[in-house]
Amino acid sequence: xxxxxxxxxxxxxxxxxxxxxxxxAALTLSAQQPAEKSALSPEQMKTLVAFIDRLIPHDELxxxxxxxxxxxxxxxxxxxxxxNEKASFVQGLEAVDAYAKRVHxxxxxxxxxxxxxxxxxxxxxxxxxxxxxxxTIEGMFSDPYYGGNKNFAGWDLIRYPGPRPAVxxxxxxxNVDVKPYRISAYGVKYGH
Amino acid sequence: xxxxxxPVDVAVIGLGAAGGVAVLPLARAGLKVAGLEAGTWMDPHxxxxxxxxYNNVRRLVSSSPKAQRECPTVRATPSQQARSAGVHPMxxxxxxxxxxxxAQSWRLKPWDFRTRSESIRRYGPNSxxxxxxxxxxxxxxxxxxxxxxxxxxxxxxSGKAGNIQxxxxxxxxVFEGPRQREYPMPPLRGAGFTDHMMDAARxxxxxxxxxxxxxxxxxxxxxxxxxFHGYCSAGGCHVGAKNSTATTTIPEAVRTKNLTIxxxxxxxxxxxxxxxxxxGVNYIRDRKEYFQPAKxxxxxxxxxxxxxxxxxxxxxxxxNGLSNNHGQVGRHYFGHWTSGxxxxxxxxxxxxxxxxxxxxxxxxxADDSFDHAGLGFIxxxxxxxxxxxxPIDAAAMNTYGRAPLFGSAWKKFVHDNxxxxxxxxxxxxxxxxxxxxxxxxxxxxxxxxDPVCRITAGGVxxxxxxxxxxxxxxMEEWFRAAGAIEVTKPPANxxxxxxxxxxxxxxxxxxxxNVVDRWGFSHEAPNxxxxxxxxxxxxxxxxxxxxxQALAWRxxxxxxxxxxxxxx
Numbered sequence: 001x002x003x004x005x006x007x008x009x010x011x012x013x014x015x016x017x018x019x020x021x022x023x024x025a026a027l028t029l030s031a032q033q034p035a036e037k038s039a040l041s042p043e044q045m046k047t048l049v050a051f052i053d054r055l056i057p058h059d060e061l062x063x064x065x066x067x068x069x070x071x072x073x074x075x076x077x078x079x080x081x082x083x084n085e086k087a088s089f090v091q092g093l094e095a096v097d098a099y100a101k102r103v104h105x106x107x108x109x110x111x112x113x114x115x116x117x118x119x120x121x122x123x124x125x126x127x128x129x130x131x132x133x134x135x136t137i138e139g140m141f142s143d144p145y146y147g148g149n150k151n152f153a154g155w156d157l158i159r160y161p162g163p164r165p166a167v168x169x170x171x172x173x174x175n176v177d178v179k180p181y182r183i184s185a186y187g188v189k190y191g192h
Numbered sequence: 193x194x195x196x197x198x199p200v201d202v203a204v205i206g207l208g209a210a211g212g213v214a215v216l217p218l219a220r221a222g223l224k225v226a227g228l229e230a231g232t233w234m235d236p237h238x239x240x241x242x243x244x245x246y247n248n249v250r251r252l253v254s255s256s257p258k259a260q261r262e263c264p265t266v267r268a269t270p271s272q273q274a275r276s277a278g279v280h281p282m283x284x285x286x287x288x289x290x291x292x293x294x295a296q297s298w299r300l301k302p303w304d305f306r307t308r309s310e311s312i313r314r315y316g317p318n319s320x321x322x323x324x325x326x327x328x329x330x331x332x333x334x335x336x337x338x339x340x341x342x343x344x345x346x347x348x349x350s351g352k353a354g355n356i357q358x359x360x361x362x363x364x365x366v367f368e369g370p371r372q373r374e375y376p377m378p379p380l381r382g383a384g385f386t387d388h389m390m391d392a393a394r395x396x397x398x399x400x401x402x403x404x405x406x407x408x409x410x411x412x413x414x415x416x417x418x419x420f421h422g423y424c425s426a427g428g429c430h431v432g433a434k435n436s437t438a439t440t441t442i443p444e445a446v447r448t449k450n451l452t453i454x455x456x457x458x459x460x461x462x463x464x465x466x467x468x469x470x471x472g473v474n475y476i477r478d479r480k481e482y483f484q485p486a487k488x489x490x491x492x493x494x495x496x497x498x499x500x501x502x503x504x505x506x507x508x509x510x511x512n513g514l515s516n517n518h519g520q521v522g523r524h525y526f527g528h529w530t531s532g533x534x535x536x537x538x539x540x541x542x543x544x545x546x547x548x549x550x551x552x553x554x555x556x557x558a559d560d561s562f563d564h565a566g567l568g569f570i571x572x573x574x575x576x577x578x579x580x581x582x583p584i585d586a587a588a589m590n591t592y593g594r595a596p597l598f599g600s601a602w603k604k605f606v607h608d609n610x611x612x613x614x615x616x617x618x619x620x621x622x623x624x625x626x627x628x629x630x631x632x633x634x635x636x637x638x639x640x641x642d643p644v645c646r647i648t649a650g651g652v653x654x655x656x657x658x659x660x661x662x663x664x665x666x667m668e669e670w671f672r673a674a675g676a677i678e679v680t681k682p683p684a685n686x687x688x689x690x691x692x693x694x695x696x697x698x699x700x701x702x703x704x705x706n707v708v709d710r711w712g713f714s715h716e717a718p719n720x721x722x723x724x725x726x727x728x729x730x731x732x733x734x735x736x737x738x739x740x741q742a743l744a745w746r747x748x749x750x751x752x753x754x755x756x757x758x759x760x
Contacts, residue, residue, distance in 0.1 A: 054599065056598070057603070059600045059603065061603050061607055124596075125597075133598065137584055137587050142244060142249075146245055157606065157607055158586055159540075159607070160586065160611070161544060163423060164421060164545075166419040166421065167421055167545040172383035172385075172420065172545055172546060173383075173384040174384035174385060174539070174540070175540050175542070178542065178544075185241050
């Protein structure tokens with residue numbers, strides 16, 4: 001983004017010719033393509049799943065983050081548009097695991113739900129907790145096109161009725177239950 | 193060497209909200225216009241989606257690679273090291289920021305044009321905020337009114353008049369200045385929640401109204417009307433109901449065959465001769481450098497870019513930057529003071545759909561609508577509640593200490609409450625100050641090696657802070673009257689980087705304190721004009737776009753009427 005450089009080292013002409021003139025369209029398209037490769041190793045993925053399974057657990061209100069596929073969203077963004085935070089995110093995951101081992105005697109994924117809740121409680125509002133929580137929320141409540149919110153589990157949880165092509169006045173009335181429109185903005189092949 | 197192009201009458205730098213309207217009167221008058229735009233056409237099918245990740249998380253419609261490479265730096269005071277602001281609220285595209293903006297289309301009040309003299313008259317000389325460089329505008333509301341009217345018609349604005357030639361209509365904004373006629377379209381329909389808020393305001397004895405917007409409430413000039421799908425903020429309109437210049441004035445100007453658009457053209461310098469006249473602009477496209485000669489150059493970039501381009505364009509005649517022999521380029525900059533107040537209701541308010549311009553507005557506590565005697569500030573803020581709420585943002589809601597941040601109890605909390613939160617933005621009357629300014633960062637450069645713009649934010653603004661606090665309390669009163677059970681009043685955005693950025697090339701009669709004259713032309717380089725909020729000397733309690741568009745049209749019309757004099 002910001003380049004701190006000494007302009008004397010470069011001729012203006014060289015700069016013009018070397019500057020990254022990425023056309024906007026190219027950038028938007030690449031940012032939108034689902035990442036093919038995985039960002040997290042199987043071990044890291046196990047820790048992530050153990051973590052977000054307690055952030056948004058399965059319960060009587062329905063599926064949790066893992067069933068909704070929030071970990072797929074997180075893995076994809078760390079491999080693609082958020083690649084620059086992959087290292088710090090992985091570091092955070094490893095720190096959580098190390099903490100679990102040190103304080104509770106086993107890796108996070110090996111701990112019971114109650115023990116994992118305890119770990120999360122102990123790190124509420126820490127930087128990694130906040131970032132993992134934010135990305136889990138993004139994964140669970142984004143358009144299912146991105147890999148999470150499977151079967152619209154996130155949108156059903158908060159009673160968001162989904163983007164629809166046109167919204168009638170009665171769909172904007174106070175205190176009404178709007179019938180969910182369960183279609184991804186990118187077509188019917190996403191979301192199931 | 194730069195490739196020389198065929199001369200044109202007028203080169204317009206930037207085809208956004210300002211340049212995008214100015215090209216129309218120029219092209220209609222038969223002038224040959226080159227529109228130089230760093231971005232290109234956006235495609236509604238490819239680029240505009242009902243998708244929060246696309247629009248709001250990744251900001252793919254509201255930021256562009258070039259803008260990010262030139263992101264301004266910010267420091268509080270001159271003794272501090274400036275740091276990158278992180279995100280630049282500017283878009284490079286044909287239509288610019290008008291593609292993704294909220295399209296709120298406000299006129300300023302007559303008071304905004306004469307704030308200094310009116311405040312002194314009513315409250316005495318000490319009412320002028322200490323350290324401010326506030327001047328009366330060099331034109332009155334009445335002089336700008338015809339141009340507001342033109343933009344409302346040409347771009348297409350929906351709304352309800354509150355004052356037509358002095359006749360007051362309480363279903364519109366009774367505090368507005370007199371208008372020559374009604375809006376070309378009725379206001380956008382209300383939602384259940386905004387209607388409820390209007391009722392609550394009336395119970396408080398206030399006069400709420402539906403705000404004006406450059407959004408079609410009905411089909412307009414062959415363009416569709418709004419479908420209220422809830423993805424307007426930071427997104428483009430896939431049905432073309434948001435009246436960006438890319439769908440209104442620019443295509444209209446193209447039809448005259450007098451406007452040639454040079455897209456993906458990054459302007460690097462404005463060139464001058466030894467007499468101090470502007471001769472054209474240098475730009476880069478596909479790694480080649482071009483020189484576009486022009487009889488007149490109109491700078492119409494974002495506020496940060498306008499000052500930056502002038503400061504970069506040094507020459508013999510202008511050793512400190514173009515039109516900066518009085519040292520005024522970059523001065524009188526200010527970022528709009530705003531604050532979001534949010535509220536939790538004990539029932540479903542159902543604001544998922546709609547758009548930020550579908551709202552209810554109260555104007556009692558803005559401008560000089562109320563007596564400020566003894567309050568310790570001038571100005572105030574407009575109060576505006578609206579619809580459109582996205583699922584990620586909703587789930588990430590404040591839990592107001594009523595639930596933990598994770599687990600089943602959190603799940604239950606967002607299940608019940610994610611659809612019960614209302615937000616608002618308060619637009620504060622903001623003024624320029626001596627200690628707030630723009631210049632070139634001596635250390636941070638873009639990939640071409642050119643310094644980026646540096647914002648020096650300056651100190652505490654007691655006037656704006658008091659005005660905002662007053663408005664936040666009124667907003668809380670309004671929310672409580674409507675039944676809110678929790679209200680949060682976060683601190684204001686400071687005068688740093690802003691989506692409402694003003695000044696730097698202020699308009700005024702005095703060349704010692706202003707860069708452009710009352711018509712928008714440089715006090716120093718006679719064939720250089722500046723368009724955009726960078727010419728505005730105060731913000732009003734409003735979003736800036738309609739005003740900067742009215743000013744841009746007026747500058748263009750002045751050029752047409754005085755072509756021989758200005759083009760030399």
